[in-house]
Amino acid sequence: MSMGWNWFVAALAALNIFGVAWLLWWTAKRRPGDPKPEETSHYWDEDITEYNKPMPRWWINGFYLAIAFGIGYTVWYGGLGTIPGTSGWSSADEHALQKAAADARLEETFAPYRNAPLPLLAADETAVQLGRSIFANTCATCHGSSAQGAIGYPDLTDDIWHWGGEPEQVLQTVLDGRDGIMPEWGTVLTGMGGEHAIDYVIAYVRALGQPGQTLENDYMAARGKTLYDGVCVACHGVEGKGNQAMGAPDLTDDYWMYGSSKESLRQTIAQGRHGVMPAHRELLGETRARLVAAYVWSLSTPPAPAAAGAAASGSGSAR
Template structure:
């Protein structure tokens, strides 16, 4: 805020205070020529009269005290733009002190889990509860309260990991985020295989989730394989298993983060996708990131979290 605006705010505040004080003074006493209190000409039921008397002195003095308090408050705490008060108090400093105190309490709570491995945290019920709480407050907005994701947001409750499901890979995802880009291939494929090229690729990609299926009688899938081998194989591999180092998904598992309909797959191939997992290192700090990563890792590793693999797997089975 510029100094000009500071003076404008100061002048506005002073004008309001002086205006209130003047109005109070002007209306607080009677003057020569004023009608008597009972001469208002307002009567009800013949004997009920409206009077016009000044407010009691104690009430008026209370208003003056309030005005003086307001002036003192502005002088002490500030309130005239960015001009500081004589106490040098600021809401930003107050917030910083409160945050530092809260951070100290959190640090004490999370200290026992500093630098612990994800499997060790996943086997600790208290640590797991803390991780679940952090997930609910931070991650559930995108991945859902049950961690089963939504269209465009990966399911964290299954065993499919685009960037790797090892403990350190999961932790890196939480700490530093991921940036997954599927390029636009519509123009390239159309130039290579004609106007139906994308449909050919979709036909072939769908066969990847059905091992052993012959392409001999499927003209579209056979044409799609030729196009796939020329464009898609660089990221998704010859066998369609993907590449976790670059976040290229496995196309053989029948899991489609953006939907499995023909329209959705057409949109993905023609116009690409750009999925971003934000980095949480600054927001959570490493210890809290470890706790939430341990909780997420435990969802697909129930044995490591002390649960029954069969039971936990059934509970975590995603809706495809």
């Protein structure tokens, strides 16, 4: 806060306190020539009379005490801009103390799950409940409360993982985030195959998801394969199975994160996509990230009997 704003806030606070005191004193004062309380000459319905009686003295004195308390409170705790109070208290210090106490409680709660393997956590009902709570507070904004995602945000309840579905891969996604980039290919494809080049590629990509389909009788898909082999194969592979190391999706399944309509596919190919999964290492810390990763992994992976048995007998050895 600049010095000008500091003095403005200080003056405004002081003006409010002393202004209220002056207003109370001024309005409670009776002056020579004032009519008596019962002589206002205001009558309604013949027998209803308006009086002008002062507030009770106990109420006025109570108000003065409240003003004095406000002055003392301001002097003790501070309230005149950035001028500190005589007690040295500050909201920043209070917040730091409360945060430290809350962090200590959280550390105690999450300590048993530190460094535990995801499959073991996924088989622990308490750990899964904690992970679900963290997910609801942190991840549901994008992936939805049911974790089924939306257009542009992946469904976490199926078995499709663009960056890999192994426990450590899921944990890495949560901790360090992902940056999935589909480049713009509109100009390149048009230069290679003419104005309908993108439609050809769309036809071939759709054919990839239809096992047994031949391209001999599909002119557009056949043209699209040539273009695909020249541009798309580097990321999505010869068979269109994708590449989890790059986050390139499998084009042979029936899942389309940005939609499967022709318009959506045309936009994806021509203009590209840029999907970002933020890193949560600093926000959550490794233990909480591990818990939420275990919850997400459990949504599509039933716990193995061995892991469930280990969790039932106590997971202290893995923690």
